[in-house]
Amino acid sequence: xxxVTQTPSHQVTQMGQEVILRCVPISNHxxxxxxxxxxxxxxxxxxxxxxxxISEKSEIFDDQFSVERPDGSNFTLKIRSTKLExxxxxxxxxxxxxAGGVGAFFGQGTRLTVV
Amino acid sequence: xxxxxxxxxxLILQExxxxxxxxxxxDSVNNxxxxxxxxxxxxxxxxxxxxxxxxxxxxSATTVATERYSLLYISSSQTTDSGVYFCAVELTDSWGKLQxxxxxxxxxxP
Numbered sequence: 001x002x003x004v005t006q007t008p009s010h011q012v013t014q015m016g017q018e019v020i021l022r023c024v025p026i027s028n029h030x031x032x033x034x035x036x037x038x039x040x041x042x043x044x045x046x047x048x049x050x051x052x053x054i055s056e057k058s059e060i061f062d063d064q065f066s067v068e069r070p071d072g073s074n075f076t077l078k079i080r081s082t083k084l085e086x087x088x089x090x091x092x093x094x095x096x097x098x099a100g101g102v103g104a105f106f107g108q109g110t111r112l113t114v115v
Numbered sequence: 116x117x118x119x120x121x122x123x124x125x126l127i128l129q130e131x132x133x134x135x136x137x138x139x140x141x142d143s144v145n146n147x148x149x150x151x152x153x154x155x156x157x158x159x160x161x162x163x164x165x166x167x168x169x170x171x172x173x174x175s176a177t178t179v180a181t182e183r184y185s186l187l188y189i190s191s192s193q194t195t196d197s198g199v200y201f202c203a204v205e206l207t208d209s210w211g212k213l214q215x216x217x218x219x220x221x222x223x224x225p
Contacts, residue, residue, distance in 0.1 A: 031211050043158070043201060043215040056212055089156055095211060103148045103163030104213060109156050 002026045004107035006092050012113045013082055021077045021110045023092030032075045033093040033104065034067065036060070043091065049075065082114045117142045121202055121216035128192045128223045136187040136219045138202030146205035147178050148213065149187050153198045161187070161200075192223045 005024045013019050025032050034046040047057040049067055066078045075094075079086055089111050095104040118141040128134055140147070149161040162169050162176040164185065169176055173192075178185040189196055199220050203213040 033211060033213075035213075037156075042217050043203070043213075045212045045214070048211045050211075056209060058212075091158060093213075103146055103160060104211065105160055106150070106158040109158070111156065 004092055004094055004105050006090075006107035006110050008110060009108065010111045010113070012115060015084060015114055016081050019079050019082055019112065021079075021090050021092075021112070023075045023077075023107055024073050025075055025092065025094030026096075026105060027073070029094035029096050029105075031055075031095045031097070031104075032067075032069070033095075034077045035091045035093060035106075036088040037091065037109075038088045046077070079112075082112075084114050087112060087114045117144075117204065117206055117214050119202060119204055119214050119216040121200075121219050123219060124217065125220045126222070128189075128196075128221065130193060130223055130225050132192050132223075133188070133190045134192065134221070136189070136200055136202075136221075138185045138187070138204075138216055140183050140185075140202075140204050142183075143207050144180070144204040145207050145209075146213070147185050148203050149176055149185070150201045150203065151196075151198050152201060152218070158201070189221070192221075194223045194225055197221055197223045 007022045032049045037043045048055040064080045089109045092107045093104040120139045151159045164176045164178045166180045173190045175188045199218040201218045203215045
């Protein structure tokens, strides 16, 4: 069964450093997303991406965050200067269509720890 | 914004028991999904169910869109069913943004 894959599974970084989280969405999907989950809390939407541009973003997704689809298969989330409060599980997701179909599929997550 | 409320917040079951989890939402939605987050943190897609009823093995789900709720049924629970169950909805005017509920923590004891 096709799946969304994320790398790395764990990342520890020092405060102020830049991190790039990587995702390979399901190959025929056109819509891509990033979500995050702070430990013990609910999953929160960060950004959606379609046709090489951001479709929607949340208040969390400030200037420190950016997304890119550098080639036909990868989808990345960059955090420019990490803060302690960026520590969370980050999930990439993809879907074939915006609404309808069979919904969004999530990767296994990248656990980011900022020290 | 839309409110997504899940109940109960916690559930302890003995192996073999049945249970019902509920998700209420406050507005019309395009999409409703149920996820299981396992102890390793992975989000497993259980159902895409904006309306109607679906079954997958011991799990089934029903969404009554006109009354803005969805139910997830777990029958003959097993210890591997432990984890957090999330309901997530997509508003009709959003670009695929899923709004998650706070989840139901399920513990199945042997």
